[in-house]
Structure formats: structure tokens, C-alpha cells
Amino acid sequence: NLASSGRTSWRAPSNIALVKYWGKYPGQLPANPSLSFTLSSSATTTNVDFKKHKTAQKSPSFDLLFEGKPNKAFEPKIKLFLDRILPYVPWSKHYHLNISTSNSFPHSSGIASSASGMAALSLCIMEFENTMNPEMSEEMFFRKASFLSRLGSGSACRSIQGPLVSWGMHSQLSGSSDLYGSEFTGPVHDIFNDFRDTILLVHKGAKTVSSTAGHALMEGHPFATQRFAQANKNLSSLIEVLANGNMDLFIQLVEGEALTLHAMMMSSTPSYLLMKPNTVAIIEKIWEFRKKTGVALCFTLDAGANVHLLYPGESAEKVLQFIKNELVVYCEKGQYICDVIGPGAEKL
Numbered sequence: 060n061l062a063s064s065g066r067t068s069w070r071a072p073s074n075i076a077l078v079k080y081w082g083k084y085p086g087q088l089p090a091n092p093s094l095s096f097t098l099s100s101s102a103t104t105t106n107v108d109f110k111k112h113k114t115a116q117k118s119p120s121f122d123l124l125f126e127g128k129p130n131k132a133f134e135p136k137i138k139l140f141l142d143r144i145l146p147y148v149p150w151s152k153h154y155h156l157n158i159s160t161s162n163s164f165p166h167s168s169g170i171a172s173s174a175s176g177m178a179a180l181s182l183c184i185m186e187f188e189n190t191m192n193p194e195m196s197e198e199m200f201f202r203k204a205s206f207l208s209r210l211g212s213g214s215a216c217r218s219i220q221g222p223l224v225s226w227g228m229h230s231q232l233s234g235s236s237d238l239y240g241s242e243f244t245g246p247v248h249d250i251f252n253d254f255r256d257t258i259l260l261v262h263k264g265a266k267t268v269s270s271t272a273g274h275a276l277m278e279g280h281p282f283a284t285q286r287f288a289q290a291n292k293n294l295s296s297l298i299e300v301l302a303n304g305n306m307d308l309f310i311q312l313v314e315g316e317a318l319t320l321h322a323m324m325m326s327s328t329p330s331y332l333l334m335k336p337n338t339v340a341i342i343e344k345i346w347e348f349r350k351k352t353g354v355a356l357c358f359t360l361d362a363g364a365n366v367h368l369l370y371p372g373e374s375a376e377k378v379l380q381f382i383k384n385e386l387v388v389y390c391e392k393g394q395y396i397c398d399v400i401g402p403g404a405e406k407l
């Protein structure tokens with residue numbers, strides 16, 4: 060019983076990994092488990108109009124509007140995604156999808172939108188499936204949305220729920236799976252209840268290595284085995300730190316993960332250097348500031364030059380002053396984004 064048409068809208072946030080996913084196996088399966096903070100204001104809003112075709116197609120057809128305009132550059136990624144998820148949403152081949160999507164963060168700001176974008180689109184698709192199959196539990200709904208979004212972009216499966224989401228099997232996370240992200244349900248210290256992420260936009264240009272190519276660099280990487288073991292161990296330590304609020308250890312783990320991610324890229328063949336001189340300058344400033352003030356501020360990095368500053372809300376005033384006085388000069392056009400750790404995607 061397929062509906063003739065329907066319309067769904069979701070807003071999904073970006074996420075920032077504390078323990079990084081870098082390296083994957085065929086089928087978008089992670090080589091190691093990861094855990095991230097879900098963001099709030101850095102998000103993608105997507106609206107999908109579904110219209111039933113007279114006869115089923117090979118795969119769903121679609122039109123895409125990005126920030127109100129057709130966007131050819133994103134079409135192959137969406138096509139690949141819709142083809143990949145078809146076995147799990149076979150009804151979709153009966154439909155034409157009018158997809159309209161926009162990001163809250165500035166276009167080409169160097170903020171990866173694939174996680175929030177794939178999460179928002181997956182939720183719209185699941186919402187439509189849910190109208191035709193309303194028996195689905197909320198747990199199953201989010202699980203399948205996360206499962207689908209993983210097929211678009213691995214880390215997108217961590218952009219459905221919040222504030223802490225793990226992805227990948229880990230002995231200390233019961234119910235954890237390589238197939239979808241799960242909300243972290245272990246004990247969490249009060250200090251993490253109000254946590255901030257200020258993203259310093261160091262370099263807004265396109266990345267020199269796509270994440271697909273980046274993950275592939277871990278195949279046959281001389282340090283791959285050690286790295287995957289380390290990520291598992293770091294996740295065990297992080298689970299303890301989340302419970303006891305030991306900020307010194309939190310900082311050590313989170314900064315170590317970021318630097319290791321970049322070290323993996325520097326030591327792969329071919330090698331990549333994704334930090335810019337300003338990235339390094341910011342890191343040194345943060346270390347100096349922490350030594351001087353004792354404020355629990357740390358950084359993390361994605362596969363790019365921008366720097367995420369993570370800190371508890373209680374230190375926000377001091378950190379923002381520090382950013383304005385000492386870090387803004389290293390940001391392209393002085394731009395940075397103030398975000399907070401949030402609860403996950405929302406239906407509009």
C-alpha cells in the first residue's frame with residue numbers, strides 16, 4: 060500500500076569525533092569504533108517531497124536544490140547513496156524525490172556537511188517509510204535512519220542522536236554495532252552536560268584528500284594494526300573519563316586522537332599534510348593558554364585544517380575572550396562558529 064505522495068522535513072546536526080574513525084572495510088564498515096559529541100547549530104535542514112511514479116524505476120529519481128539552487132556537484136553522491144540504500148527501502152524505486160537542502164553554516168566553510176546532510180536525508184526517507192509502516196518503534200526508526208546514513212557517509216550514522224554517540228563494536232559498549240550508531244548510555248559526569256565546541260575556520264578551501272580516499276590510505280598502512288588497537292583502548296579510557304570527569308585525561312585522549320589522525324595521513328603513501336601553519340599556531344597557543352590559566356580547554360581536528368575547541372560551559376567566558384584576543388587572527392576572514400553539544404536531529 061504505497062502512498063501517492065508525501066512530504067517530510069528533518070534537521071540533523073554535524074558531529075565531532077573524540078575517538079576517530081579512520082579506515083574502513085567494504086560495505087562502509089569501520090575498522091575501529093568511534094565516539095562523538097553531537098553538535099547543535101552546525102546542521103543541515105532537508106525537505107523531501109515524494110511523488111509516486113506510474114511504474115517502478117530501476118532506482119528512485121530525484122531533483123536536488125541546495126540552498127535554493129540546483130547543484131550538479133552533489134548529485135552523484137546522492138545518486139550513489141539512493142542506489143546503495145535501495146535494498147533496504149525497496150519502495151523508494153516507485154518514487155521521485157524532490158530534495159531541498161541547506162546548511163546552517165557558511166557554504167564552503169570547510170565544515171564537513173556530509174554527516175549532517177546524509178543524516179537529514181536518511182531521516183526524511185525513514186519518516187516517509189514510517190507513514191506507510193507506523194508500527195515501527197522509535198528505537199527501530201532511529202536505528203534504521205542511522206544504518207541508512209552510514210551508507211552515505213560513515214560518520215553520518217553518529218549525527219542522528221546525541222549528545223554522545225558511538226559507532227562500531229566495542230567490548231565495553233553493549234549493543235554497539237558496526238552497522239549503526241548508538242546513543243552512549245553509560246554514566247556521564249556533570250561537566251559534560253554543558254560542553255561547547257567553537258570551530259575556528261582556518262582554511263575554507265576544498266580538502267586535498269576526500270574522506271573516501273583518506274580511509275583507503277589505511278589499507279596496508281604500516282601502522283594500521285596498532286592504530287585500530289589504540290582506538291579501541293582509547294575508547295575504553297574515554298568511557299571511564301566520561302564517568303569520572305577527569306579533564307586532564309580527557310584532554311590527553313582527545314588531543315592525542317586528533318594528532319594521531321593527522322599522523323596517520325602524514326605517514327601514509329601517498330602522504331598528506333592537512334594542517335596549515337595557522338592550525339599549528341593555534342595548537343601552540345592553546346597549550347600555552349592551558350598552562351597559564353589551568354582552563355580545561357582542548358582541541359580536536361577533523362580531516363582538515365580547521366580547529367575545534369572543546370571546553371565546559373563554565374569556562375566559556377574565559378575561552379571566548381582568549382579566542383577574540385589571540386586566535387581570531389589565525390582564522391580566515393576572522394571567522395569562527397560557536398556551537399554547543401546537543402541532543403540530536405529534530406523533525407520539523
Ligand code: PMV
Nearest residue numbers: 076079080212213214270362
Ligand atoms: O564519514 P567520513 O567518511 O567522511 O569520515 C570522517 C572521518 C573523520 O571525520 C576524520 C573522523 C570521524 O570519526 O568523524
